[in-house]
Amino acid sequence: MAVTNVQKYRWAGILLGVIFLIWISLGFNLLGVWAGPAMSVSVSESGRYIVSAHRDNKLILWDLNKRHWKTLSKHANLYSAKFVPSQNAFLWQDTDNIVTVQTADDEVLQQFQHFPTYGHVISSDLETYLSVDKHWNVFSGYGDTQHPILNDGISPSFIGSGKLLNLSVDRNNTFFVTAGFGNDPSAIADYSPLDSSQRFSNYGGVTLWDAATEKPIAKLRGNSAKTHATISPDGQWVVSADENGIGSFWNTDQPETRHRLAGYYSGVFIDDAPFPTGDSRNWDESELIKAPTGLNTFTIAVAFIHNSEYYLRFGNNSHFAALFKTGTPWPVKYFDLGESPKLVTYGSNYARNTAIATSPEAGILAMGHQSSGGISIYQFDPENLTLERVWVVE
């Protein structure tokens, strides 16, 4: 009799175990997304859609309104997810190197064969297409119209620097900015960006380009090592920050004048201060706001969050973002983005700074997670200067 009871319980245990496993499996399927970590993310100007390409080559379209996502492809280039300005259409490339422009409703607007891209952008009229290859060469057009804009060496490169040559274009298509690694001391007049006989490029740092002539306007100097930069939607401002904590901004009317961003704890570094190295008088702390612990000026990415007025700076190994207003060096506010799930800002993911994206028009921020395929979406309120996490998919 006792033996029979034990057998009954054993079967009940097995049954419970099976139910538990099914529940776990369903839970993963229903509550989370099955995908590798996001490598490139882009937000539609409307803020409703987010497109992301993942480490396992999945391409996912996320609908913020419906809190719904859909896997569009399992063969997407990791760095190819990018929305078209002013449209609910996005750009992506498959692993056969076909670039497709398609709407959120699956209507294909354009399709062409191209080299494997390591970042690309297209204008709202689909006329201007810029793309970067793994050696950080920049090309305009595709097919017969493809021609190089920057092609002057093999270093720095994607493999060499551990990041993309980040590419951004203003909404009017006046300028574009490239940002890669460190500084380039040479003058534009001395070195053409089109000299493939060189081994080491002279345009690996932050460079402002004229989108019409496709020529460099200015080298925006002053950063060290891995650097991210972006241009404001109106084309007036370029902001940059790097892995050594140097943050800068420029007005595109005066690209020769570099302005420093304040360190969160130290203030604005004064370049021509007459004091010894390390002297606290080398910093202006006058307008610093109280900073929480856990901020990091060693920066992964910068992104405009409200038109051309406000932008965010994201530190490495930190779940805080600093809000800056254009034209001033001072942080306006700090936002806690949440410790869990861990964001892409953790783990020195400089090669994944494209997994942080915004719609400055809609005030939407989308971020990939450190080691899973989910994303976190935030809504910025410019009136109250708040940033609320509105949707998390793990």
Added chain:
Amino acid sequence: MTFVNNLPFSPSSAPFGSHGAPICAHETANVRLQRSDNLRRPKAFINAGTITDESGKVVTAELQDGTEHTPDNAVAIFTQLVTGNARWHWPDEPEGEHLIGFDTVSEQRRFAPGHYLDEGVDLTVIQGERKARVLHLPPPVIISLREPAPASGDLLTDEQLNYFRENGNNALIYIHGYNVPHGERGRFLNRKDRQKRYGGHGPGPRTAWHPNAATVWQDTEALSEYTASPLKDDEVNGTGAHSWAIHMEYQLNRAAGFDGKDWMPYSRIINISWPGDTGSTDFMQAELNAMTSGRRLAPLLLQLADADIAINLISHSLGARVALTALNIVGTIGRSNLVDHLFLWQPAVADNALTNDSSRDVHPLGLGVFPSAHSAARKIVVLHSRGDGILGPGDDEDSTWWQKALFRSSPGAIVGAAAWHLATADDAMDDVLGYFRGAYDKKWWTFPSFLDNGFGPAIEKLYKDYLPLTYDARMTAHPQRSLTTPEALKRTILENWARLEQDILAEAKALWQPCVDCLRNGERPPEYTLLAPLNHRASVSLKVAKDYVSRMKKLAVNKWVPEQPPRPALGHVGFDEVAGERAGSFRDRFVENNLLDESWFATDQSTWLFSHSGMRIPNDEIFERSYVDVILDSVLKKGAGFGGY
């Protein structure tokens, strides 16, 4: 045709030697070889080898007796050679001066070192005189600081100095890391009668080595096709410091643009071999050796700087302590910007080692920071990785679930896992120490006691004539075995301390002025013996010596266990914890200032460099990311250049 058929003989179509006549009827002629290095400077022939002419006669050359590198001494004339095909055998002497080119009026031939050691170089002896220029690599430069040597032994010879002056007027110094023995040079495979290894039947290749040492990198995998069994890298490319030297030099050249075929632009570097091989756990002794070596390195830096040769310096791991000691010393005597670029690759020093404020040092004996080192380098670049398992714990996110569980369990489990990994690791030392989740930050541990870790072993070895310096109750616990009473032991300890203090202060007093004088004259400063832990200082004042004694006493009272853990390794965290997100009270304005004004920069390699010594034999990713994009890009675009590149 008809005419030919009517001849009384048939003409033969077989050639009579190269000039259509029997060899015995050939004229004789001379071969004049002119020897130079890859900078096309004349190099004296010491032994020009032999030429075997078409008749099989072996001829040696007439040489001038001089060993100076004059145009006359660089000529070898081989006479009475039968015209026609011949072969020149060069003995590869002096060692390391490998043959890389053979130029005649009509032809420029280039080949990899060692390629013609056994077969010899084909040439044609022509009527009159065959002139040719033979091209050699300069020998490698390895300065060994392992054994006592006269001060001149730590410097470059005039010939070496001239080489660097004429090779772009720059020199790159490489300092290897911890636990690297001096090792042996590489070897050339004997290529004579070589056979490729094929599957199936037939004669297999044999593995035979040429007696001459190889001092340049060779492709082990490619050579293995001609050996009885696959070769290991250290069989071909040397061991210990020689292996590092061969690999680093080759990779740096490759990163600069060397194509691996034409060795004419190849540049030698200066390799420093120092005694950091103190066993896998006696890190403190290795640190002391590093500082003694750095003290000996300082005059070499001064020698190069005084010759107006630009210096770039790369250190790996604990080699950073050698480099920073030398720079701290030359910085102290006011020689600013002596080094153009200093690259600290995975540096096994404190993350605040470069601060100018010695009060920030947490090292109990005051050897954690190098307050003047920064001033001796124009630009400092730190390559660091949180993936380096030797220098610190890895990211929890990257650990497997069972590793996480293991490290929450017991030391026994950790040791067991390490032992298991030792048996299965490719790079045993790196991988096993990685399993301890960072050996560097446990360098002051005194557990387990059977290892030579922590401060005790090195300090007690240093002060062996003054022991005991600490009170150990066990020494008086068994009166039947020892006549020592607690009171007597305490009295002995006090006497030892008094004697040690007196001798330490005497040493400080005796060496103060000689140190200042030597450094002022660019000469090697005397080494501190009792004050060896302060060898990173140019000189030790009485005040500093007294402070050192009081620190020692404090440490002794604590049984050589420091009150706080070491700062994290600079090679692990970079400047994150002195200028980044975790700085807190350790935020260092000096460090931050140098980062902001771009005097220094750090580059995070966490996402691709997972091994402490992964750069010795780099994969493509490490090669591109570290050698090309960080080091050579900086040196060539913003620095003093690398050789002739």
